[in-house]
Amino acid sequence: MKRDIEDATSISAEDLGKLTKEAAAEATPSRARIMWGEFKADKPAMVSLFVLIFFILFVIIASLFINTPKMIQTNLMGYYAKPFTPEYWLGADSGGRSIAKELIVGSRNSISIAIGLTIISSTFGICWGLVSGYFGGMVDLAMQRVYDFMMIIPMLMTIIVIVTIIPHYNAITLTLILSIFYWMGTSRLIRSRTLAESQKDYVAASKTSGTSNLKIIFREIMPNISSLIIVDTTLSFAENIGVETGLSFLGFGLPMGTPSLGTLIANANDPENITGYWWTWLPAALEIIILCLSISYVGQVMRRATNAAQRRGNEKN
Amino acid sequence: MSLIEIKDLKVHYPIRGGFWNRVVDNVKAVDGVTFNIEAGETYGLVGESGSGKSTTAKAIIGLEKATSGSVMYKGKDVTKGENRRKLDYNHDVQMIFQDSLSSLNPRKRIEDVIAEPLRNFEHLDKEQEKLRVLQLLDIVGLDADALYKYPHQFSGGQRQRIGVARAVATHPKLIIADEPVSALDLSVQAQVLNFMKKIQRQFGISYLFISHDLGVVRHMCKNIAIMTRGRIVEVGTRDDIYNNPMHIYTKRLLAAIPETNVNHRDEHRKHRLEIEKIYQEQQSTYYDKDGMAFPLVKVSPTHSVALPPHLAKEFEQQSENEGVNV
Numbered sequence: 111m112k113r114d115i116e117d118a119t120s121i122s123a124e125d126l127g128k129l130t131k132e133a134a135a136e137a138t139p140s141r142a143r144i145m146w147g148e149f150k151a152d153k154p155a156m157v158s159l160f161v162l163i164f165f166i167l168f169v170i171i172a173s174l175f176i177n178t179p180k181m182i183q184t185n186l187m188g189y190y191a192k193p194f195t196p197e198y199w200l201g202a203d204s205g206g207r208s209i210a211k212e213l214i215v216g217s218r219n220s221i222s223i224a225i226g227l228t229i230i231s232s233t234f235g236i237c238w239g240l241v242s243g244y245f246g247g248m249v250d251l252a253m254q255r256v257y258d259f260m261m262i263i264p265m266l267m268t269i270i271v272i273v274t275i276i277p278h279y280n281a282i283t284l285t286l287i288l289s290i291f292y293w294m295g296t297s298r299l300i301r302s303r304t305l306a307e308s309q310k311d312y313v314a315a316s317k318t319s320g321t322s323n324l325k326i327i328f329r330e331i332m333p334n335i336s337s338l339i340i341v342d343t344t345l346s347f348a349e350n351i352g353v354e355t356g357l358s359f360l361g362f363g364l365p366m367g368t369p370s371l372g373t374l375i376a377n378a379n380d381p382e383n384i385t386g387y388w389w390t391w392l393p394a395a396l397e398i399i400i401l402c403l404s405i406s407y408v409g410q411v412m413r414r415a416t417n418a419a420q421r422r423g424n425e426k427n
Numbered sequence: 428m429s430l431i432e433i434k435d436l437k438v439h440y441p442i443r444g445g446f447w448n449r450v451v452d453n454v455k456a457v458d459g460v461t462f463n464i465e466a467g468e469t470y471g472l473v474g475e476s477g478s479g480k481s482t483t484a485k486a487i488i489g490l491e492k493a494t495s496g497s498v499m500y501k502g503k504d505v506t507k508g509e510n511r512r513k514l515d516y517n518h519d520v521q522m523i524f525q526d527s528l529s530s531l532n533p534r535k536r537i538e539d540v541i542a543e544p545l546r547n548f549e550h551l552d553k554e555q556e557k558l559r560v561l562q563l564l565d566i567v568g569l570d571a572d573a574l575y576k577y578p579h580q581f582s583g584g585q586r587q588r589i590g591v592a593r594a595v596a597t598h599p600k601l602i603i604a605d606e607p608v609s610a611l612d613l614s615v616q617a618q619v620l621n622f623m624k625k626i627q628r629q630f631g632i633s634y635l636f637i638s639h640d641l642g643v644v645r646h647m648c649k650n651i652a653i654m655t656r657g658r659i660v661e662v663g664t665r666d667d668i669y670n671n672p673m674h675i676y677t678k679r680l681l682a683a684i685p686e687t688n689v690n691h692r693d694e695h696r697k698h699r700l701e702i703e704k705i706y707q708e709q710q711s712t713y714y715d716k717d718g719m720a721f722p723l724v725k726v727s728p729t730h731s732v733a734l735p736p737h738l739a740k741e742f743e744q745q746s747e748n749e750g751v752n753v
Contacts, residue, residue, distance in 0.1 A: 121558070126558050129571035133572050133573070136572035136575065137575035311526055312531055312533075315532075315593070316532075318520075320515075330535075334533065
């Protein structure tokens with residue numbers, strides 16, 4: 111008495127096109143549309159998004175036109191030049207170097223390091239947390255001991271030691287060194303959500319449908335914790351700008367002669383600069399504040415877009 | 428030969444404690460369950476919550492590791508993972524879950540939900556796959572515009588039907604239905620149940636139907652097993668269980684079915700209290716000193732009951748006299 115699915119329904123291959131069109135008309139808006147609607151509903155976030163995109167594009171493109179070796183040469187004629195002059199838009203520091211140019215190249219360096227660091231450390235942390243949380247048991251135990259070990263290492267001190275003993279390093283090696291120490295927070299966060307998520311019935315349903323573990327982890331569970339991933343990644347991006355900047359401020363970040371936001375802010379170490387020559391450090395400080403604020407606004411909108419209950423935007427437009 | 432044979436299945440969970448985190452005791456969620464499911468029939472598994480019926484189902488489908496015992500399918504023990512993979516076991520055995528919302532991935536469109544088993548087992552091209560999904564939606568009575576929607580946009584009954592569509596997608600031989608309607612209201616229950624029966628007639632599917640609702644089980648199942656505390660206490664046909672219950676637990680369960688006829692309200696209440704009294708009095712004799720049910724004794728060719736030793740002996744003698752093969 112066994113019959114095939116075809117026999118039990120009147121739908122045949124001819125109806126496919128028509129029915130697909132019908133379904134498409136009723137389809138729920140895609141993720142990108144929802145997110146765009148959300149940005150439209152939140153004006154400060156919209157402004158932040160444009161500030162971020164414009165600024166990042168600007169520093170990357172503008173820095174291509176700046177001759178860095180020439181820029182960092184000392185120029186006695188420009189000793190603490192005042193800002194807002196045709197030659198020195200934002201003045202110059204004690205070496206007569208243009209703050210505006212240093213700011214552009216420094217921002218590019220700092221932002222690229224922050225982006226690289228965020229991509230590497232978040233990817234690793236997310237994978238670590240997902241695998242650890244999904245498999246549980248002995249796998250989880252072993253992976254969490256590695257995590258514990260990484261946590262007890264005094265991070266800043268170890269980075270400073272590594273940076274000091276490595277003879278030649280540049281932006282890329284610095285990013286890699288930092289990445290080793292910045293994945294743990296993400297991994298723990300993701301693990302805790304994965305533990306809860308992998309107990310849900312849809313994971314069991316996927317297992318009984320014959321889906322492989324890797325597919326379940328990255329195609330079933332990961333989309334369900336995407337809101338957490340997005341928020342965590344944007345916030346850690348803001349934080350990672352601070353990591354490199356902080357190290358450079360202390361003098362252990364990028365090698366000498368490579369400008370960054372941190373080295374610019376380090377000008378404020380000198381009391382004379384703080385009182386008399388505000389233009390040497392204020393622009394960089396303001397830039398970091400504006401960048402971090404913008405990122406957190408954008409992150410909030412992304413979080414709302416991934417959580418239907420918090421949405422403000424009208425999905426239909 | 429039966430479609431699937433479950434033999435002495437045990438699922439124990441260790442309780443760890445003490446200084447070295449040793450195993451100090453076991454929770455016997457399922458403790459020696461034996462039954463067979465024939466092709467094309469609906470087998471009912473009934474019991475209170477915590478009696479181990481869901482764990483039994485999960486062990487059969489491979490979501491839970493069996494401590495001991497075997498589940499034989501096509502002559503292979505499918506409690507072992509490699510046998511399951513070799514047989515494409517999950518192509519033939521599927522599951523319908525109790526909670527229709529949490530069993531559908533909230534981030535996937537209905538098309539992807541139903542196509543999931545197809546993608547793993549059938550390897551159709553895109554057009555064929557979409558067509559198959561549309562046909563499945565038609566079979567479960569949903570329109571084509573469900574295709575690109577998300578699970579939360581449907582009602583409970585519709586979601587459960589999507590779950591059924593996913594379960595029948597690969598043309599399975601057995602579907603394990605773990606309380607498929609207990610989260611639905613009554614009108615929708617009937618809808619989903621009738622629809623499951625319709626599919627069974629059309630495709631010749633067997634069901635392992637798990638429920639604590641005896642009315643529903645009576646409607647659906649030919650053979651029924653009553654479970655309590657991880658063991659089966661009574662097995663028989665629908666007729667055996669409903670008209671001739673012999674274990675006190677079954678009697679009590681049947682007396683607890685609400686009666687809608689108000690004219691006999693007092694009678695019904697009296698009957699229920701009487702059963703409850705007997706249950707309280709005889710409880711100790713029907714379970715051994717650890718609180719576990721006794722082994723099953725055959726009282727008729729189709730009917731087995733976990734009777735206490737003194738009653739069991741009587742029946743054994745009786746059946747010997749009658750020459751019935753036990």
